[in-house]
Amino acid sequence: MPRPVSPAGHATRGTTNTNRLRRVDRWIAxxxxxxxxxxxxxxxxGYGASGVTAFELYDRLRRVHPDVEVLGLEIDADRVARASAQLAQIHAGGTRFPSDSRVSFARGGFEVPSLRPASVIRAFNVLRQYDEADVAEAWRMMCSRLTPGGIVVEGTCDEIGRVSSWIDLDNRANPRHLTISLRLAELERPSIVAERLPKALIHHxxxxxxxxxxxxxxxxxxxRNVGLGTFGxxxxxxxxxxxxxxxxxPVRTTKTRAKLGELTVAWASVAPDLAG
Structure with a gap:
């Protein structure tokens, strides 16, 4: 009998908050x-200590694609058990999530163990805790588990989800864009996102x-546009x-997306100067 393969990676701190990933969720949708x-x-x-981000992800995505399924992966077996117990409560009814939520949980890491390739892999606040040298291999492993037209969305946000940034990659592990998403109300300076850039960029x-x-x-x-603050x-x-x-x-943001506090630029315009 073959020996089980250990998940690739190590457990994160597990920080989880309701609505923390709403910005990237609506972008994925x-x-x-x-x-x-x-x-x-x-x-x-790497959903963390609670399965709530997976439940929220499913709830948001099902509104645009009723056939979507969400698989939550964690290296920590206790976290998988806890999220599975939460899922049982959802299936029993009485929570704010649909009782027929097509969500499941399993133990796994960057190797993404699943019976079929994924259309989207969201890895948020995971690589932040790794060395920059580990990023390329993690990207490669995740992207190898995508469908031909799939994407990996890898990024970071603050604890309450008001400041976010992420990179989207194709199935060949080629970064395509950097997106930042900010809560504009009471924003002092956009560069606050520098503290929450993805690992591939934060040290650059x-x-x-x-x-x-x-x-x-x-x-x-x-x-320069401070005067426009009068209008919001x-x-x-x-x-x-x-x-x-x-x-x-090379801005790739539509006006509709910009109104949400987003800015997307082509990856080549922000890619690290590795020769420097």
Missing amino acids: AQPELRHADSPLVVDL NVPGERVHRLMTDLDTSWD AVQRWLAVVADLRAAGW
Whole structure:
């Protein structure tokens, strides 16, 4: 009998809060890789000490794709047992989540053990606790478990989900974009996201690096458009996005997405200068 394969990676701190991942969830819900997939499998990798992020992910995605399934993966067996018990309560009814939620939990890591490839793998606040040198292999392993048109969404957010950033990768582990998503109300400076950049970028926010220039340009435009704050933070942010586009940044954000506090740029414009 073959020996079971140990999950790839190590357990995270397990920090979990209700609605913490709402920003990335609504971005995933809008992606064609989810919407156009047949019976998509979406993996919540490293969901933490509670299964709540997987339940919320399913609840949000089912509204745009009723056939979606969510698989939560954790290295810690106790966390899998706890989330499975929570799922049993949901199936019994009486919670705010649908009693027929198509959610399951299993033990696993970056190798993503599942019976079929995933359309989307979300790995949030996982690689933050690793060394930057570990990122490429983790990306490779996760992306190898995608459908041909699938994506990995890997990123970081603060404890209550008001500041988020993520990278989306194709099934060949090629990064495509960096997206930042901010709660605009009471936002002091957009560069607050520098504290929550994905592991592949966070140590490169230094002068001379592309991502540092993005942080600088964001703050400069935010300050320049302070007068628009009279009309609301959204109008001020829309002006910032327009400024970046006019300055030559490869902005991929629609006006609708920008109103949510998002900015998406092509990966090449922020990729680390590894030769430096």
